[in-house]
Amino acid sequence: MAFVVGENCINCKHTSCVEVCPVNCFYEGPNFLVINPDECIDCEECVPACPIGAIYSEDDLPEDQEHFLDINAELSDIWPQITEVKEALPDADKWDGIEGKLNYLER
Amino acid sequence: MPTQRKYQPTEKAQAFLAKVENAKYDRGIITGLKKYIDKKVSEDMQDFYSEEELQVLIDMKNTDRDVEARMPVKITNHYYQIAKNSKAVQTLVKASPKETFDLEGAPDPGNQMSYSPIEGLIHKYELGLIYVINTCSAHCRFCYREELIAKKEILREDGTVASKGLAKIPELVNYIQEHNKLVEENGGKHPETNREKLREILMSGGDAMVLGNKNLAEWFSALADAGIESIRLGTKELAFYPDRFDRTFFNMVDDFHAAYPEVQLRVMVHFNHPDEFLQKDDNGNYIENPEGGLLWIENTKHAVKELADRKFIIIENQAPFIKGINEDPNDIRIMQRELKRNRINNHYFFCGRDIIGHKAFNLTIEDAWKLLNDSQKGLSGVEASARLSITHYLGKTEVVAVTNEPIPGIPGTENGVVIFKLLRGTADAKNKGQVAIVGRNPEAIWFSGYEDRVIIDEAGLFTESMKETSSVS
Numbered sequence: 001m002a003f004v005v006g007e008n009c010i011n012c013k014h015t016s017c018v019e020v021c022p023v024n025c026f027y028e029g030p031n032f033l034v035i036n037p038d039e040c041i042d043c044e045e046c047v048p049a050c051p052i053g054a055i056y057s058e059d060d061l062p063e064d065q066e067h068f069l070d071i072n073a074e075l076s077d078i079w080p081q082i083t084e085v086k087e088a089l090p091d092a093d094k095w096d097g098i099e100g101k102l103n104y105l106e107r
Numbered sequence: 108m109p110t111q112r113k114y115q116p117t118e119k120a121q122a123f124l125a126k127v128e129n130a131k132y133d134r135g136i137i138t139g140l141k142k143y144i145d146k147k148v149s150e151d152m153q154d155f156y157s158e159e160e161l162q163v164l165i166d167m168k169n170t171d172r173d174v175e176a177r178m179p180v181k182i183t184n185h186y187y188q189i190a191k192n193s194k195a196v197q198t199l200v201k202a203s204p205k206e207t208f209d210l211e212g213a214p215d216p217g218n219q220m221s222y223s224p225i226e227g228l229i230h231k232y233e234l235g236l237i238y239v240i241n242t243c244s245a246h247c248r249f250c251y252r253e254e255l256i257a258k259k260e261i262l263r264e265d266g267t268v269a270s271k272g273l274a275k276i277p278e279l280v281n282y283i284q285e286h287n288k289l290v291e292e293n294g295g296k297h298p299e300t301n302r303e304k305l306r307e308i309l310m311s312g313g314d315a316m317v318l319g320n321k322n323l324a325e326w327f328s329a330l331a332d333a334g335i336e337s338i339r340l341g342t343k344e345l346a347f348y349p350d351r352f353d354r355t356f357f358n359m360v361d362d363f364h365a366a367y368p369e370v371q372l373r374v375m376v377h378f379n380h381p382d383e384f385l386q387k388d389d390n391g392n393y394i395e396n397p398e399g400g401l402l403w404i405e406n407t408k409h410a411v412k413e414l415a416d417r418k419f420i421i422i423e424n425q426a427p428f429i430k431g432i433n434e435d436p437n438d439i440r441i442m443q444r445e446l447k448r449n450r451i452n453n454h455y456f457f458c459g460r461d462i463i464g465h466k467a468f469n470l471t472i473e474d475a476w477k478l479l480n481d482s483q484k485g486l487s488g489v490e491a492s493a494r495l496s497i498t499h500y501l502g503k504t505e506v507v508a509v510t511n512e513p514i515p516g517i518p519g520t521e522n523g524v525v526i527f528k529l530l531r532g533t534a535d536a537k538n539k540g541q542v543a544i545v546g547r548n549p550e551a552i553w554f555s556g557y558e559d560r561v562i563i564d565e566a567g568l569f570t571e572s573m574k575e576t577s578s579v580s
Contacts, residue, residue, distance in 0.1 A: 024319050
């Protein structure tokens with residue numbers, strides 16, 4: 001069980017979640033963040049911290065985003081840890097809420 | 108006064124923090140009942156809840172009797188392995204419909220919000236308790252911080268309603284320094300509250316040990332630099348996930364000790380039952396260790412030994428007595444003996460608090476006293492150091508004695524009396540040691556059960572002001 005970063009983070013990457021995570025379980029790629037499901041301790045702090053509602057409890061993950069479970073598990077093993085907030089991506093506002101962003105995920 | 112948003116470690120702290128290493132922990136946590144309902148737990152775990160048990164809990168979903176809304180369901184793999192073979196541990200960790208049969212209780216047990224000068228800090232006595240996290244690796248069904256863990260909205264002193272937030276380092280450091288400065292300028296007591304200097308902070312939640320080493324280390328160095336002399340770590344991780352006490356953790360605390368040699372760590376552990384740390388044979392019996400004592404679960408033993416080997420660490424156990432979990436004096440006797448042998452002090456046992464749903468969990472006050480007293484028959488003095496405490500709104504109170512004999516000539520004492528003693532007031536210590544004596548009520552599970560039979564109330568436990576803040580339906 002864990003929390004999962006969903007599609008809306010792609011090309012936005014506000015990073016406000018990483019600061020509130022008590023166990024530092026966020027990992028960073030070029031245009032997306034992921035949660036390591038084994039390290040997440042289900043505190044839920046990151047959910048309200050995300051300004052664009054991109055983080056879900058595994059149980060509440062929309063059906064059309066279920067593949068993000070595997071994406072979070074896989075990429076958190078490869079990407080480096082992120083613990084400090086940084087600037088959101090430059091076009092974050094423009095990308096918020098756009099559908100089908102998975103095509104833009106850079107690994 | 109505005110505070111810095113981000114913690115700025117001192118140079119000394121930076122040097123310490125630079126050495127700290129985080130590790131990865133695979134706790135194998137299962138949260139929520141949905142996983143069991145959808146059969147998404149491992150095959151081994153599928154019978155942990157029977158079909159019938161799950162159906163009853165499903166039917167309660169989204170009603171006011173929803174057990175998961177009262178307290179989220181959560182377990183680690185380590186704790187599941189213990190629970191499989193322990194009825195007591197199952198009662199501790201498995202959701203039960205009994206929890207919400209009667210929802211009487213206080214939304215903010217202990218009236219904590221009235222002792223909270225900044226978010227996430229409860230300042231009582233000479234001690235500050237901080238919420239550093241709002242979850243644990245697994246959840247005890249009887250948790251008395253259910254309002255924090257379940258993120259329930261609480262009425263604040265200022266009339267607003269919001270869930271309880273976590274403490275932040277800059278605000279807390281600022282508060283400690285301001286408080287201690289005022290105390291010092293005023294000759295050792297705070298000019299308004301009369302409280303002592305803040306010397307000790309209890310990192311609680313939730314379980315402080317779910318934080319990573321780096322986060323723990325930031326708290327440690329910030330508290331030490333603010334002048335705190337003893338840091339308490341409130342944790343049930345020795346029961347839920349003892350492997351959290353790993354090499355990286357001990358490297359961190361050793362580096363902390365090297366940098367801050369005068370700061371003591373007080374690890375406040377929470378064992379309710381010996382099944383949580385002792386090995387059992389196929390017949391469910393504890394196993395004699397040929398070297399002495401009983402055989403412990405190996406990784407738990409290792410963690411305790413590592414903690415106990417460090418002179419700047421003391422370990423204290425405190426736990427509530429809960430119906431169906433730890434009501435057998437033989438279990439409690441074995442627990443006190445084995446903990447002490449392994450350098451864990453027996454600090455307090457607690458009567459259950461008046462949390463929402465407390466009637467499902469609380470033993471009667473008189474049964475709890477008898478349980479501790481019976482458990483200590485056959486223990487040596489050093490093993491039997493624990494006291495039975497019940498947390499009154501005025502402060503921590505000891506249930507000192509329950510008598511069977513009446514007090515001659517005093518009406519209301521025909522069946523004997525119960526003697527309470529206030530151990531500490533919530534503000535200053537002026538009422539420490541004051542006593543209340545009440546006629547017995549074998550049914551009483553909270554102070555309210557004695558309101559109609561008070562004999563002496565020097566401590567003021569049964570005054571009108573107490574009633575106003577006591578349990579609400």
